[in-house]
Amino acid sequence: MAHFLTIHQLLEQLRAGELSSREATQACLDRVEKVDDRLNAFISVDAADALAQADAADQSRAAGEDLPMLGVPVAVKDVLAVKDQPLNCASKILGEFNSPYDATVIQKLRAAGAVVFGRLNMDEFAMGSSNENSAFGPARNPWNTDCIPGGSSGGSAVAVAADECIASLGSDTGGSIRQPAALCGCVGLKPTYGRVSRYGLVAFASSLDQVGPFTKDVRDAATLLQVIAGSDDRDSTNVPEPVPDYSAALSGEVKGLRIGLPREYQVQGMDPEVKAATDAAVKQLESLGAEVKEISLPHTEYAIATYYIIATAEASANLARFEGVRYGARLDGADPEEMNRKTRGAGFGEEVKRRIILGTYVLSSGYYDAYYLRAQKVRTLIRQDFLKAFEEVDLIASPTTPTPAFKIGEKVGDPLQMYLSDIYTISCNLAGLCGISVPCGFSEAGLPIGLQLLGKPFGEPDLLRAAHAYEQATDWHTHRPNLD
Amino acid sequence: MEYEAVIGLETHVQLKTCTKMWCGCANEYGADANTNVCPVCLGLPGVLPVPNAEALRLTALTGFLLNCDVPGYAKWDRKNYFYPDNPKNYQLTQLDFPSTITGFVEFELGEELESVRINRAHLEEDVGKSFHFADYSGVDFNRAGVPLLEIVTEPDITSGDMAYEYLNALKSILEYGGVSDCDMEKGQVRCDVNISVRPKGQQELGEKIEIKNMNSFSGVRRAAEYEIARQIEVLEEGGQLVQETRRWDDDAGITDSMRTKEDAHDYRYFPDPDLMPHRPSEEWLATIREEVVELPLARKRRLMEQYELPTGDADVFVGDAALGNYFEEAAKGLNNPKQAANWVINNLQAKLVETETSVVNLKFPAVAIGELIGLVEGGQISSKIAQEVFAEMFASGKSPATIVEEKGLSQVSDSGELEAFCREAIEANPGPADDFRSGKEAALNFLKGQVMKASRGKANPQMVGELLAKILNG
Numbered sequence: 017m018a019h020f021l022t023i024h025q026l027l028e029q030l031r032a033g034e035l036s037s038r039e040a041t042q043a044c045l046d047r048v049e050k051v052d053d054r055l056n057a058f059i060s061v062d063a064a065d066a067l068a069q070a071d072a073a074d075q076s077r078a079a080g081e082d083l084p085m086l087g088v089p090v091a092v093k094d095v096l097a098v099k100d101q102p103l104n105c106a107s108k109i110l111g112e113f114n115s116p117y118d119a120t121v122i123q124k125l126r127a128a129g130a131v132v133f134g135r136l137n138m139d140e141f142a143m144g145s146s147n148e149n150s151a152f153g154p155a156r157n158p159w160n161t162d163c164i165p166g167g168s169s170g171g172s173a174v175a176v177a178a179d180e181c182i183a184s185l186g187s188d189t190g191g192s193i194r195q196p197a198a199l200c201g202c203v204g205l206k207p208t209y210g211r212v213s214r215y216g217l218v219a220f221a222s223s224l225d226q227v228g229p230f231t232k233d234v235r236d237a238a239t240l241l242q243v244i245a246g247s248d249d250r251d252s253t254n255v256p257e258p259v260p261d262y263s264a265a266l267s268g269e270v271k272g273l274r275i276g277l278p279r280e281y282q283v284q285g286m287d288p289e290v291k292a293a294t295d296a297a298v299k300q301l302e303s304l305g306a307e308v309k310e311i312s313l314p315h316t317e318y319a320i321a322t323y324y325i326i327a328t329a330e331a332s333a334n335l336a337r338f339e340g341v342r343y344g345a346r347l348d349g350a351d352p353e354e355m356n357r358k359t360r361g362a363g364f365g366e367e368v369k370r371r372i373i374l375g376t377y378v379l380s381s382g383y384y385d386a387y388y389l390r391a392q393k394v395r396t397l398i399r400q401d402f403l404k405a406f407e408e409v410d411l412i413a414s415p416t417t418p419t420p421a422f423k424i425g426e427k428v429g430d431p432l433q434m435y436l437s438d439i440y441t442i443s444c445n446l447a448g449l450c451g452i453s454v455p456c457g458f459s460e461a462g463l464p465i466g467l468q469l470l471g472k473p474f475g476e477p478d479l480l481r482a483a484h485a486y487e488q489a490t491d492w493h494t495h496r497p498n499l500d
Numbered sequence: 501m502e503y504e505a506v507i508g509l510e511t512h513v514q515l516k517t518c519t520k521m522w523c524g525c526a527n528e529y530g531a532d533a534n535t536n537v538c539p540v541c542l543g544l545p546g547v548l549p550v551p552n553a554e555a556l557r558l559t560a561l562t563g564f565l566l567n568c569d570v571p572g573y574a575k576w577d578r579k580n581y582f583y584p585d586n587p588k589n590y591q592l593t594q595l596d597f598p599s600t601i602t603g604f605v606e607f608e609l610g611e612e613l614e615s616v617r618i619n620r621a622h623l624e625e626d627v628g629k630s631f632h633f634a635d636y637s638g639v640d641f642n643r644a645g646v647p648l649l650e651i652v653t654e655p656d657i658t659s660g661d662m663a664y665e666y667l668n669a670l671k672s673i674l675e676y677g678g679v680s681d682c683d684m685e686k687g688q689v690r691c692d693v694n695i696s697v698r699p700k701g702q703q704e705l706g707e708k709i710e711i712k713n714m715n716s717f718s719g720v721r722r723a724a725e726y727e728i729a730r731q732i733e734v735l736e737e738g739g740q741l742v743q744e745t746r747r748w749d750d751d752a753g754i755t756d757s758m759r760t761k762e763d764a765h766d767y768r769y770f771p772d773p774d775l776m777p778h779r780p781s782e783e784w785l786a787t788i789r790e791e792v793v794e795l796p797l798a799r800k801r802r803l804m805e806q807y808e809l810p811t812g813d814a815d816v817f818v819g820d821a822a823l824g825n826y827f828e829e830a831a832k833g834l835n836n837p838k839q840a841a842n843w844v845i846n847n848l849q850a851k852l853v854e855t856e857t858s859v860v861n862l863k864f865p866a867v868a869i870g871e872l873i874g875l876v877e878g879g880q881i882s883s884k885i886a887q888e889v890f891a892e893m894f895a896s897g898k899s900p901a902t903i904v905e906e907k908g909l910s911q912v913s914d915s916g917e918l919e920a921f922c923r924e925a926i927e928a929n930p931g932p933a934d935d936f937r938s939g940k941e942a943a944l945n946f947l948k949g950q951v952m953k954a955s956r957g958k959a960n961p962q963m964v965g966e967l968l969a970k971i972l973n974g
Contacts, residue, residue: 097546110545117539119546218545223773251548252775330773333578336589337543341639352584379580379768388770 018043019179020496023088023236026182030077030087037077037087040182041070041131044089048134048180051499054161057174059094059135059152060102066133073129084243086129091181093172094135095142096227097216098122105218106150107140109338109363111345119216120251121185121227121244128243136184137171140365141335142192142220144168145437146427149367154424157200158497159463163421166196168220169230173200176230177464178499183240184230189220190323191416191441193228194453198416198466201455201495203483204230205237208473209448210255212241213248219334221327222253224445233493234454234484238262241476257474265477270485271305273478275469276409280316281440287419293457293465294415297486301413304485311409313401318394319443320435324371325378325391326446332375338363370431399447406472411482414440416453416466440468450476454483455492464495502700503735505728507657507693509720511670513649513680514626514688515558520645521625522549522592527647529686533631533640541645543587548774555647556599557788558679559623560780562649563600564792565677566618570785574599575777580768585628585639593650595769598622599778605653606797607669609662616666617654624648643687649680655694655705660724667691667717672796676821690715695724696741697731706731707741711748711755723748727755799824807837816845823849826859829866839873843890851894863897872900880910884957910958915967918951918959922967925950936972944968 018026018040029035045063052058066089073087092098095105097115099122104110118126125132139149147155147170155170157163158178165174169186173196176184186193188206197204205228212227219225229240242263247256277298302308340346340359347362349355364372378387405412417437427434444451449470456467467486471479487493517527523540540547563570577595603618626646628639651670657663671682671689682689691714696706709727714720727746734741745764746755794802796818803814803824817824827844831837848869852858872889875881881889881904892903904910925947926933935943944965951964 097544103545105545113545115546116544215548216546219774221773250550252550253548253773329770332768333580333588333590333770336580336582337545337587339582339589341584342542342587342641343544352582356582376768379770381766381768384768384770 019047019182021182022232023085023183023239026088027085031082037070037073037089037131038067040087041066041089041133044133044181047178051158051178052180054156054499055158055174055178055180056153056155057137057165057171057178057180058091059104059106059137059171061134062101065101066131069131069133073131076129081129083127083129084239085125087131088129088182089131089133090125090240091134091136091172091175091184092122092132093138093169093184093186095138095187095218095220096122096185097218098132102135103218104135104151105141106138106152107338107363107365107368108151109340109344109360111343113344115216117216120213120248122216124244124246125185130243134175134181136169136175136186138186139168139170139192140368141218141331142168142187142189142225143331143367143371145191145195145434146422146424147171147196148424148428149365151365156424157421157463158499159201160421160461162423163463164199164424166199166417166421168192168196169204170196172230173197173202173204176200176202176232178497183232183236185227185240185244186230187217187220187225187227188441188445189224189327190445191438193230194416194441194451194466194468195438197230198453198455198468199421199464201464201466201492201497202230202232203234203237203452203454203493204228205241205452205476205479206444206450207241207245207476208255208450208471209445210253211257211450211474211476212244213246213251213254215248215250219330221330222334223330224323224327226445234452234480234487235263235266237452237483238266238480255474260477262476262480265481266484267481268485268488269305270301270482273306273411273482274409275301275306275308275482276311276405276412277308278313278316278405278412278414279310280313281414283418283439285418285436286415287459289459290415290417290419290465294413294467297456297467297490298413300489301482301486304489306482308413309409311405311412313398313405313443315394315397315401316443319398319446320439322391322394322398323438323442323446324374324435325387326395328371328375329379329388330375332372332379335364335368335372367431395446398443402443402447402449402470403472406475410471410475410478412470414468414470416440416468420459420461420463420465444470448473450474450479452479452483454487455495456486456490457492458495464492501736503697503732504700505658505695505697505724506655506705507659507663507695507724508655509653509657509663509666510692510694511651511667512690513651513674513682515555515647515649516678516680517552517554517558517647519552519554521552521555521623521647522645525645528642529683529688531642533638534642536642537644541587542641543589549592551775551778552647555623556778556780558647559599559621559649560785560788561677561791562621562651562674562679563603564789565673565679565795566600566603566605566621566651568600568603568618568621570600570780571597573597573777573779576772576775577769578772581765583627584637585630585641585644587628587641587644591625591627592772592775593624594622597777605666605669605673607665608797609665614662614665616656619652619654621649621651624650660721660728663693663724664717664721667720669797671717672818676793676796678793684716687715691717691720693720693724693727695727695731697728697735707743709741709743710745712745712758714748716750719748719750722750722753723755726753730755807831807841809838809841813838813841813845816849817841822859826862826866830869832867832870834870834873836873840869843869843873847887847890863895864893864899868893868899875900875904879960880904882957882961908958915963918963918967919971921951921954921959922947922964922971924954926968926971933972944972
């Protein structure tokens with residue numbers, strides 16, 4: 017049963033000697049064995065490697081060592097480089113590629129004693145909101161396997177929500193942590209841009225990507241963030257801001273905390289059940305002593321267009337390296353150009369190709385000023401909207417997603433509809449803020465609903481404080497899907 | 501109709517850093533293929549670049565050497581194009597905010613002092629090198645990520661000769677500044693030539709033709725000369741030139757078309773989101789400004805003025821900076837620095853070549869050259885003996901005075917001693933003595949030679965001549 021535990025529960029038992037890391041790791045592996053046929057959260061699992069790490073953790077503990085996450089199994093999205101493990105980004109194009117190095121966040125996890133295991137399913141190259149764009153088949157929502165789990169970090173959310181691991185790492189470019197966390201009923205945190213090293217995170221959109229934790233409660237999110245945050249000489253965009261003690265923020269106290277509700281987020285198409293659940297959650301925070309007020313983010317309506325210009329432009333260059341010359345799958349051609357065409361034509365999925373073409377277009381000579389340059393200007397305006405709002409409030413609350421999880425296949429034919437499911441999450445990345453999604457209810461059909469809180473740059477302590485206080489006052493986070 | 505050529509050069513120069521631009525791999529030529537590589541310079545998934553501080557420093561230093569401004573803000577851009585030697589399939593470079601802008605290079609063209617304006621010197625990364633085998637190709641990525649400076653001129657160059665002299669001047673400036681070794685054999689300098697012609701007096705530029713990837717300066721000169729003639733010929737025959745990129749065939753001595761404007765790349769430049777803009781601080785720039793050395797042309801002019809050296813001597817001391825520094829040390833406090841230059845160029849340089857050593861390994865200090873000159877000028881030794889003393893200085897490092905003393909080489913100016921030598925010579929050679937007496941002045945030289953021989957070169961030649969004449973006429 018150890019797989020049901022949170023990080024702090026497991027650590028307590030490991031420290032008390034009631035449980036070994038091997039037992040906890042084995043419990044997770046057994047759980048994967050039992051439920052993942054139905055969920056497809058994992059692309060692959062190296063059980064022997066996981067157990068070897070667990071044994072090493074047990075030996076360290078026996079030798080008197082204690083570390084922040086010693087012996088805790090953490091699963092990893094297939095977009096983070098783990099030494100000698102496959103790195104596919106849920107794409108065919110990387111073929112049999114194994115990473116020869118560890119991402120900085122993986123090094124930090126190892127230094128904290130965690131057992132790093134598994135390659136978690138995702139939308140190919142983190143492009144998507146439903147996990148349907150995976151070359152390894154879609155991950156499925158553990159609350160209803162006919163539904164999508166969200167994306168792009170679908171596998172990371174499913175693995176935590178279905179107790180296939182204790183916690184996991186994902187990445188968030190426009191909502192890819194918060195949206196699947198909301199749809200699967202777990203906690204997902206996107207740190208401030210520059211808070212966590214991106215070295216070893218395969219880039220989708222470099223100016224928007226951040227690595228962040230998926231956990232079963234807010235306390236765990238603070239613990240995992242504590243481990244992965246901090247400066248890194250190998251990432252020039254990392255901000256050398258001191259890392260505060262995040263657990264110190266978990267006081268349960270929100271009295272006087274000012275929470276803003278953006279007027280512009282009352283959009284058409286918001287599901288009434290989602291609205292009701294998130295309204296209730298805000299009321300709950302208010303009753304705990306928070307001040308709630310309406311704010312304005314005037315450039316909200318441009319966020320999605322801006323995002324899809326900047327993200328695809330960056331992606332078109334970031335994904336150029338996948339052509340089979342140095343690594344990955346390769347289809348031979350008479351000359352380099354033909355080899356490129358064949359390899360990339362066969363290796364990339366539809367959505368990835370769509371975005372590369374879009375990104376190539378917006379950077380093209382004659383279109384650059386009209387699209388890319390203008391989008392950068394609008395991005396600045398969006399950021400200014402938020403910084404202005406944060407002069408009046410400490411946090412901004414909204415639903416994480418406009419609807420609960422939709423059916424697999426439901427929006428596949430309509431990319432624009434799919435893009436709109438990121439409407440509440442996307443601005444956070446454009447503005448370089450931090451954000452969290454916490455469970456705040458269920459639809460009548462039994463699908464989870466998430467509350468999103470956004471914080472100012474490096475405002476993670478406020479985010480965690482409010483999310484934790486809310487979680488203490490409710491029990492949504494304790495609900496589990498029935499997979500027996 | 502008379503035509504004029506308009507030429508601009510883009511010169512790529514590898515910077516002399518220990519490591520590559522974005523990673524810790526060695527910046528080293530000649531290693532086995534793909535041994536100086538890591539995830540970063542191979543463009544593996546997930547890696548990020550970190551700027552090389554030394555490369556940034558050398559770039560700013562180059563800016564100062566080329567009389568450029570170093571703006572307070574520079575940024576990095578991605579230049580997108582697919583090629584197997586390009587690991588990320590984009591090259592990091594500086595498009596619109598380069599590290600250095602607007603300078604100039606001065607150089608001599610024949611008797612004239614010329615100046616070519618520098619548009620910019622920006623920093624970018626080198627790519628790998630492709631190798632083609634019988635039935636496959638391979639890429640060596642050792643060179644990928646080596647810091648590369650692209651130095652772009654304004655279209656101020658008007659002939660192949662001028663291009664050639666500009667490149668030589670640029671090379672010596674960069675070598676002088678310690679920025680690059682500029683080793684052409686190792687591909688450390690490569691050049692793109694932009695060239696057009698127009699009727700003399702016309703303001704509007706002709707269609708620009710670019711000749712890519714030249715790797716020798718003489719090649720640039722020949723290609724420019726060929727291209728100017730070719731373009732004029734096309735125009736004179738009533739033809740039209742189109743903007744295109746051409747390749748130089750060094751063996752055939754011709755250029756031929758690679759691609760025209762229609763299939764030119766759209767590089768889709770945009771700011772690199774992985775790198776922060778570079779904002780050089782005033783303090784940092786001040787420390788770099790202190791490292792700016794005297795440029796070759798300025799040095800030449802100073803040597804000519806300060807030491808009254810002829811062009812030839814000054815050129816030697818500019819071409820070999822260490823030798824020049826040595827000369828300046830030797831010439832300190834001398835009335836006639838030209839003498840020191842003669843010793844350094846005629847004697848020292850020859851000895852250095854002969855023994856395959858360099859001035860830094862010399863056993864004697866530069867002031868010894870001055871002392872040696874002093875001994876000759878003071879009449880203590882003859883110029884001939886001075887040669888012998890110099891050889892000994894070079895071998896043992898002893899001071900000239902010590903050598904003269906130890907070997908007893910001091911010139912004999914004692915008239916009594918000299919008179920004895922002279923009488924001996926006259927007695928032994930009655931024929932020449934009679935010849936002189938009967939008016940053959942030249943016979944005196946023979947007798948003089950006998951005296952010098954008998955004195956083992958130590959006799960004061962001037963006094964010997966006077967004494968011989970006195971005795972014979974007596």
